[in-house]
Amino acid sequence: MDIVIIYSIGCTVLLLLSGYLVPFVQHKKAARTISWSIALLSTVTSICVTIHQPPLLRMILITSIQLLSMKGLVMVETYTGKPRLYPFQWLAFAQGWFGMRPVLFETVVSNAQSGVWYFLFKGTSRILLGVLFLFLSTFIPIEILSDLLLLVGLSFILHFGLLNVSTGLWRALGADVKELFIAPYKARSLKEFWGKRWNMAFSEMTASIVYKPLLPVLGKEKSIMASFLFSGILHEIAISFPAQSGYGLPLLYFALHAFLMFAESKMKEIQKIIVHPVWGHVWVMSWQILPLPLLFHKGFIDTVAKPLAHAILHLID
Secondary structure (H helix, E strand, O other), rough: OHHHHHHHHHHHHHHHHHHHHHOOOOHHHHHHHHHHHHHHHHHHHHHOOOOHHHHHHHHHHHHHHHHHHHHHHHHHOOOOOOOOOOOHHHHHHHOOOOOOHHHHHHHHHHHOOOOOOHHHHHHHHHHHHHHHHHHHOOOOOOHHHHHHHHHHHHHHHHHHHHHHHHHHHHHHHOOOOOOOOOOOOOOHHHHHHHHHOOHHHHHHHHHHHHHHHHHHHHOHHHHHHHHHHHHHHHHHHHHHHHOOOOHHHHHHHHHHHHHHHHHHHHHHHHHHHHHOOHHHHHHHHHHHHHHHHHHOOHHHHHHHHHHHHHHHHHHHO
């Protein structure tokens, strides 16, 4: 455990320093090379150093390092040679916010933005609802339904709860941050779901560090595919590696969704479905739920998701 603590502290310090300093490099190609090298090295070492740790702890450490390395990449793509964030603003963006738009933290600290109490209330209520779902999942005898409710509960706590509380707090300090999960149930196409409603942090990140740099070289469709495959790889690192099982399944999930998005734009039969006010929602939810075992496979649920849920319930017991 000692080496893991030393590594985590050292790697975090390195990523914070490099993430702030590398964007000052005048040549973007050189800055990209440095930041990508640091991101790859930190990801590989986090996987290796934590190999013998419990899956839940391993996931937390790997994803924390991974997220911080991605912050350095978006800084390079956002600023060319002259970042506009002060050290405190960079630290706030890097360590205190899940989103991937550093420009929003140029106004920290300043007058509060609107909607502070709205987001604080919304986040708190979603956390309570998520805890209720976790509690109810323990009484469902059918495992697949119990696991699904458990995942919904964790999502309400993390995605719709803590992130909305974080949105409210940063808006109170002047950052014009927005909700990262925007009523995903309203989506009537997978393009709308992934591009406008679900996890805007991931959309912002892949657009900045994958899609836009590759667009002039690969074109629109191949760049979109590359973005989805990149997301799949990141989810492999965050889900399969901590569980040490299910390798390739999260990547397959995102490859499937990339294919389905192309089908939405090419096939008239599908286009008739997604414009329908009811069947469009059915289309999206079906493709989100039915292949969900590919993304959150049994190894991850048993070794990471369930221990996390139990830890949360134990805190309030």
